[in-house]
Amino acid sequence: MLIYAVKRLSVAILVAMTVSLITFSMIYLSGDPAMALAGESASQSDIENIRRVYGYDQPIMVQYFSWLGNALTGNLGHSHYLKTEVSEVIFTRLPVTMTLGACALTFALTLSIPLGVVAAMRPNTLIDRIALTIAVIGQALPSFWFALMMIILFGVTLRWLPITGSDSWMNFIMPSVALGYYITPAVMRLTRAGMLEVLSSDYIRTARAKGLRPSVVLFKHALRNAIIPVVSLAAVQFGFMLGGSIVIETIFAINGLGQLAWESILRADLPMMQAIVLVLSCFYIVLTFLADLLNAFLDPRIRVS
Amino acid sequence: MSERILEVGNLTVDIPVGNGMLHAVQGVSFHVDKGETLCIVGESGCGKSLTSLAIMDLLPSKAIRNANTLELDGEDILNVPERRMSDIRGNTMGMIFQEPMTSLNPAFTIGNQMVEILKRHRNVSNAEARDRAIYLLEKVGITAAASRLSQYPHQLSGGLRQRVMIAMTLMCGPDLIIADEPTTALDVTIQAQILLLLAELQREFEMGLILITHDLGVVARIADRVAVMYAGEVVEEGTANQVFNRPTHPYTQGLLECIPIPGKTERGKPLGSIPGIVPSLVGRFEACHFADRCPFAMDSCTDGNIALRPANEAGHAYRCLLSPEQCAANAKTKGVA
Numbered sequence: 328m329l330i331y332a333v334k335r336l337s338v339a340i341l342v343a344m345t346v347s348l349i350t351f352s353m354i355y356l357s358g359d360p361a362m363a364l365a366g367e368s369a370s371q372s373d374i375e376n377i378r379r380v381y382g383y384d385q386p387i388m389v390q391y392f393s394w395l396g397n398a399l400t401g402n403l404g405h406s407h408y409l410k411t412e413v414s415e416v417i418f419t420r421l422p423v424t425m426t427l428g429a430c431a432l433t434f435a436l437t438l439s440i441p442l443g444v445v446a447a448m449r450p451n452t453l454i455d456r457i458a459l460t461i462a463v464i465g466q467a468l469p470s471f472w473f474a475l476m477m478i479i480l481f482g483v484t485l486r487w488l489p490i491t492g493s494d495s496w497m498n499f500i501m502p503s504v505a506l507g508y509y510i511t512p513a514v515m516r517l518t519r520a521g522m523l524e525v526l527s528s529d530y531i532r533t534a535r536a537k538g539l540r541p542s543v544v545l546f547k548h549a550l551r552n553a554i555i556p557v558v559s560l561a562a563v564q565f566g567f568m569l570g571g572s573i574v575i576e577t578i579f580a581i582n583g584l585g586q587l588a589w590e591s592i593l594r595a596d597l598p599m600m601q602a603i604v605l606v607l608s609c610f611y612i613v614l615t616f617l618a619d620l621l622n623a624f625l626d627p628r629i630r631v632s
Numbered sequence: 633m634s635e636r637i638l639e640v641g642n643l644t645v646d647i648p649v650g651n652g653m654l655h656a657v658q659g660v661s662f663h664v665d666k667g668e669t670l671c672i673v674g675e676s677g678c679g680k681s682l683t684s685l686a687i688m689d690l691l692p693s694k695a696i697r698n699a700n701t702l703e704l705d706g707e708d709i710l711n712v713p714e715r716r717m718s719d720i721r722g723n724t725m726g727m728i729f730q731e732p733m734t735s736l737n738p739a740f741t742i743g744n745q746m747v748e749i750l751k752r753h754r755n756v757s758n759a760e761a762r763d764r765a766i767y768l769l770e771k772v773g774i775t776a777a778a779s780r781l782s783q784y785p786h787q788l789s790g791g792l793r794q795r796v797m798i799a800m801t802l803m804c805g806p807d808l809i810i811a812d813e814p815t816t817a818l819d820v821t822i823q824a825q826i827l828l829l830l831a832e833l834q835r836e837f838e839m840g841l842i843l844i845t846h847d848l849g850v851v852a853r854i855a856d857r858v859a860v861m862y863a864g865e866v867v868e869e870g871t872a873n874q875v876f877n878r879p880t881h882p883y884t885q886g887l888l889e890c891i892p893i894p895g896k897t898e899r900g901k902p903l904g905s906i907p908g909i910v911p912s913l914v915g916r917f918e919a920c921h922f923a924d925r926c927p928f929a930m931d932s933c934t935d936g937n938i939a940l941r942p943a944n945e946a947g948h949a950y951r952c953l954l955s956p957e958q959c960a961a962n963a964k965t966k967g968v969a
């Protein structure tokens with residue numbers, strides 16, 4: 328188990344390094360950063376000045392390592408636009424996005440896993456069709472459109488829920504549903520397929536031959552095995568959700584990382600964008616690592632060699 | 633008379649298929665007494681496994697089960713609610729399956745899976761259940777039994793897993809064990825060990841044992857009684873002595889002809905084989921099921937179903953129009969009697 332954890336951890340660190348390199352290189356994707364900062368009417372000497380002040384005149388590897396060294400110590404640079412430390416802004420916005428992500432993931436899993444299980448228990452019946460319909464709709468609806476429709480119905484017409492801000496838990500309902508529904512279909516389908524396969528397996532027949540209660544057969548013997556691939560998928564889907572949160576936070580005017588990313592793109596605030604991408608990537612990497620550990624816990628074939 | 637454990641009367645299993653009904657098991661009747669081993673033999677697809685699953689009520693959901701009698705320890709288990717049936721399964725009647733590699737749940741330890749069955753049916757503490765698991769693991773010849781409890785199925789070989797399955801089935805001290813080809817998936821060297829172990833345990837715990845197999849050598853060694861199945865029907869039934877030494881049904885004779893006997897079968901002589909293939913069981917057909925492969929078939933063989941009828945000795949029955957004397961003569965010429 329320990330060896331496995333160390334292996335997964337070193338992979339995670341390698342991925343994090345790669346991500347940081349790509350994140351850093353982003354600066355140069357949009358052309359000369361000094362020129363972009365200086366603006367259209369800047370003189371050549373202004374540009375040179377800016378280049379020197381921000382260190383863009385250094386060789387790129389030197390820039391990368393000094394940026395990386397700073398990032399590791401928590402110094403993510405200085406915002407070009409907000410005139411404050413990037414890390415300061417990010418740490419005030421991060422909890423909001425994490426709350427949204429956690430709520431959305433919880434919503435998605437509590438909807439998709441039971442639906443998948445029920446659909447697998449009664450394949451090709453009405454209940455299976457209903458579950459499939461819910462999944463297909465989720466796959467077909469763009470999340471921004473779904474969010475806008477919810478705003479019209481629950482926010483404007485029925486006036487049940489607030490449509491902007493992040494002040495109370497009520498504010499998180501619609502964004503969580505919009506964001507979570509986006510990953511529901513994939514998780515539901517995998518749960519259904521996994522359960523169908525497991526339910527027809529020999530060890531489920533053994534469990535029934537032992538006279539175990541149907542609930543024990545289903546939840547202990549079947550779900551434990553069917554859920555293993557779902558854990559990995561959920562971690563990957565959470566990554567998509569972090570991307571999706573940019574759209575959802577913008578729509579619901581939630582002051583999270585997503586909205587900050589959107590604003591920073593508009594402001595060409597490169598250090599801020601770099602930092603946001605880095606932080607979100609690290610979250611994704613940590614989550615994948617945790618999913619690996621959870622899988623090892625669930626599946627002794629990974630854990631015990 | 634010894635105590636009757638299982639009584640099966642006129643059991644049928646029908647499975648709806650695309651173009652009709654597959655009559656997989658047709659009018660199968662047999663019984664098992666306390667401390668008795670009944671072997672059901674027959675080739676693949678003859679309905680042996682479905683018969684055992686029908687007794688356990690573990691048939692696939694689309695299969696249709698019917699019977700005149702299905703009694704375990706005198707209790708009707710044909711028309712009982714699933715709740716009661718699940719109290720019986722694993723408790724008074726246990727089953728060992730063909731595939732030891734996949735029959736144990738990969739996500740739980742051996743100990744967990746063994747303790748679970750006893751705790752389901754008996755009001756015992758974890759410690760008591762663990763003690764019984766260790767005792768039974770030792771009984772089935774597993775060394776370091778206590779430390780095996782924390783192992784996972786993937787850490788054990790196929791032979792060990794089947795021993796664990798056997799020990800697990802014994803947890804509640806069942807009256808009847810059904811073993812459905814328990815050694816098919818194992819190495820030949822392990823096969824004999826497992827079967828002898830089963831026979832030994834069956835004697836020690838005085839259980840009824842139904843052993844489903846197509847290994848006639850094994851049957852000859854451990855069976856008290858034998859039922860030969862062909863195409864969904866029992867074609868011959870009797871004591872092991874009767875079936876092996878006085879095979880009456882042409883199919884049984886054909887099966888025995890396929891097996892070389894050291895010292896008896898001539899060197900260089902080609903082994904017997906039964907020509908033709910098993911008939912399709914989709915749709916009813918009113919004839920001897922073996923007629924189109926039988927060397928002694930007559931016109932009358934295809935005039936309706938043939939009933940199981942007694943042979944010359946008590947307890948010996950067969951399903952053929954030929955008289956016992958004609959059959960005995962046939963067996964002589966084939967060299968199987």
